[in-house]
Amino acid sequence: MEDCLFCKFINGAIPVDKLYEDDDFIVIRDINPQCKNHFLAITKSHFKLLADMTECDALALARILKKIPALCDKLELKNGYRLVINQGDDAGQTVPHLHIHVLSGEKMGWDPAGRKERN
Ligand code: 5GP
Ligand code: ZN
DSSP: OTTOHHHHHHHTSSOOOOSEEOSSEEEEEOSSOSSSEEEEEEESSOOSSGGGOOHHHHHHHHHHHHHGGGGTTTTTOTTOEEEEOOOHHHHTOOSSSOEEEEEESSOOOOOTTOHHHHO
């Protein structure tokens, strides 16, 4: 898609350091890390929501989920990790191209709606 940042990373229009690449996805570091390690696993095909996936996209996503733990050393996953897929406004999705946040490298809290912060 022409105006999509992540499509530009994938097609090389904007250079980015790819930690891993295969036919289904690329892995890059997030520019604004929320954890010691914060990677983005970005699907090669462009769609915003899981609801928009074709059957073919769904098969690729299954392969991506299978592959992520195999990148254990590269992504420092051995002590545990978290996968996050933000979908739409309430979840705070800012880039409308499906991506999986891969967080690792330190103990994490759990406060998606900021309740602890507010109290
Ligand atoms: P979302 O908010 O859509 O779930 O996640 C988008 C992610 O993309 C954010 O964590 C944001 O920091 C990251 N991001 C936005 N622009 C860039 C960029 O130019 N380079 C990289 N590496 N990450 C980006
Ligand atoms: Zn895209």
